[in-house]
Amino acid sequence: MNINQFPKRNYTDHQTPIEYLERLSKHLGGPNIYMKRDDLLGLTAGGNKTRKLEYLMADALQQGADTVITCGAVQSNHCRLTLSAAIKEGLKCVLVLEERVPNSYNPEASGNNFLYKLLGVDDIIVVPGGSDMQGEMEKVADSLRQKGNKPYIIPGGGSNEIGSTGYVSCALEILEQLEEMNLSIDYMVAASGSGGTHSGLLTGLHGANANIPVLGISVNKKKQEQEQKIYNHTLKTAKHVGANVDFPREKVIVLDDYVGPGYSLETEGMREAVQLAARKEGILLDPVYTGKTMAGLIDLVRKDYFEKNDNVLFVHTGGAPALYAYTDSF
Structure with a gap:
């Protein structure tokens, strides 16, 4: 090992x-x-996501990415830390948030949701609970590629x-x-x-x-x-x-x-x-x-x-x- x-x-x-x-x-x-x-x-x-992101962001940079895409729940710690790591590396970041509890997303909420905005997230996309999150992130990636970007998808939780x-x-x-x-x-x-x-x-x-x-x-x-x-x-x-x-x-x-x-x-x-x-x-x-x-x-x-x-x-x-x-x- x-x-x-x-x-x-x-x-x-x-x-x-x-x-x-x-x-x-x-x-x-x-x-x-x-x-x-x-x-x-x-x-x-x-x-804990910080430890995972040390390896994931290194892989993203090695592949020449200019934007990272990840997903999580509406109060996702992983999304907060992925956004923070992207800022450290000078990359853009798009978050796909899953409303696992119906009507739980509040754009004015405190907690991690507030921090997404404070950190300057490039875009937030909210999808219903039970959505195919990998598929939703692929849609975002396809759209970015059409604009000339090089996206890198990080799975939920960095897992x-x-x-x-x-x-x-x-x-x-x-x-x-x-x-x-x-x-x-x-x-x-x-x-x-x-x-x-x-x-x-x-x-x-x-x-x-x-x-x-x-x-x-x-x-x-x-x-x-x-x-x-x-x-x-x-x-x-x-x-x-x-x-x-x-x-x-x-x-x-x-x-x-x-x-x-x-x-x-x-x-x-x-x-x-x-x-x-x-x-x-x-x-x-x-x-x-x-x-x-x-x-x-x-x-x-x-x-x-x-x-x-x-x-x-x-x-x-x-x-x-x-x-x-x-x-x-x-």
């Missing part, structure tokens, strides 16, 4: 820290909860094998930090959505022969569907980076008990998790991904899923700007 072979842009000049959440751990009565602070990554307000390389790198970074801290981790917990982060972590850990289970908390899909998606994506990522592609299917663990009524829709567990992280640790989570993921971790603690002295690492994938579109919920 050699990820140094791939072109990469550098949007973060430091390793993100691993913090011990002492007050939250004490409040819950164990296990020992640690947090990988990928909310502190570079680009506008940080988040292809190129983007997932960023989380193969993150897994290796975590292992290096754990060795320096003389810390052994029993479980890792991360959001499982478009799949790039989850599959990248699995690939990196497997490639390094690190036997740390990764619990993926689904934010949208049912367990069986999401596990198959993550497994397929892990195989592609492993092949891409030259890791052992003999990846055991049973290592893909997805828990779907915390999605609630649907993607981005509120749950009581999410509200409690966001408030606890803020009031116990001074850390902001987001309502869509990390809030529901932390709700899952808290519930698992209360159900004695972990031993009291286990060490659990929560991967904070960012997303706090979306909080400002949910102020009525808190």
Whole structure:
């Protein structure tokens, strides 16, 4: 496994820290909860997509692109960070937003939607929930080509094998930090959505022969569907980076008990998790991904899923700007 072979842009000049959440751990009565602070990554307000974009934008530049096109939900962190990376590179950016919840797009909304405009997005196209997002982006790309532009399409969440390389790198970074801290981790917990982060972590850990289970908390899909998606994506990522592609299917663990009524829709567990992280640790989570993921971790603690002295690492994938579109919920 050699990820140094791939072109990469550098949007973060430091390793993100691993913090011990002492007050939250004490409040819950164990296990020992640690947090990988990928909310502190570079680009506008940080988040996990920054790692993926370091590889995706390098590929776009290598192909001579002058415009990047990507897609996401109406409060997409990925769209915010893709736009930010495009600005850094002097490229244009077009966003295709999927209205996954009917009538949820508000051009005057706060949160990421406000930041799209502040950052100077070139165009926003809104399509109904359930649209063929790849097809919608291809339409935009065809239109741009007819105007003489050179577009580059980045999939939703940056979740292809190129983007997932960023989380193969993150897994290796975590292992290096754990060795320096003389810390052994029993479980890792991360959001499982478009799949790039989850599959990248699995690939990196497997490639390094690190036997740390990764619990993926689904934010949208049912367990069986999401596990198959993550497994397929892990195989592609492993092949891409030259890791052992003999990846055991049973290592893909997805828990779907915390999605609630649907993607981005509120749950009581999410509200409690966001408030606890803020009031116990001074850390902001987001309502869509990390809030529901932390709700899952808290519930698992209360159900004695972990031993009291286990060490659990929560991967904070960012997303706090979306909080400002949910102020009525808190």
